[in-house]
Amino acid sequence: MNERLGQLQELLKESPQDPFLHYAVTMEYVKLDNRLDALAGFExxxxxxxxxxxxxxxxxxxxEKEEQLNRALEIYQQGMEIAKSKRNMHALNELRGAYNLALGEDEEDEF
Structure with missing residues (x-):
């Protein structure tokens, strides 16, 4: 285990309800190419x-990297709904762009 991951996991023990810490640990797993723990973290x-x-x-x-395009599209759609409900237009636009790119469409196309 790398040092950063260990530090994040210690912080997570102290603040288990902190979503950022869960996210940071998950992204560390992605960086380490630990696909099983990354998937569990995202779920x-x-x-x-x-x-x-x-x-x-x-x-x-x-x-997408795991070649699970249909599930990726579902996640993008779910994220777009959350972003809309939160009125987070920046996230909505990023998710819409990723969704369209995954479909092989131009980022300007509508959802």
Whole structure:
């Protein structure tokens, strides 16, 4: 285990309800190419912290890399709904762009 991951996991023990720490640990797993723990982390984020909008973009990209395009598209769509409900237009536009790119469409196309 790398040092950063260990530090994040220690912080997570102290603040287990902090969505950012869960997200940071998950992204560390992605960087380490630990696909099983990364997948578990993303699933945990979607289940326990569904309003953490940043998860959806990175989870979708992860799923695309894992050649799970249909699931990635579902995650992007789910994220777009959350972003709309939160009025987070920046996240909505990023997710819409990722969704369209995954479909092989121009980023300007509508959802």
């Amino acid at each position: 945990n984020m979607i289940s326990n912290f569904p309003d953490y909008v940043g998860t959806y973009y990175h989870f979708g990209k992860f799923l």
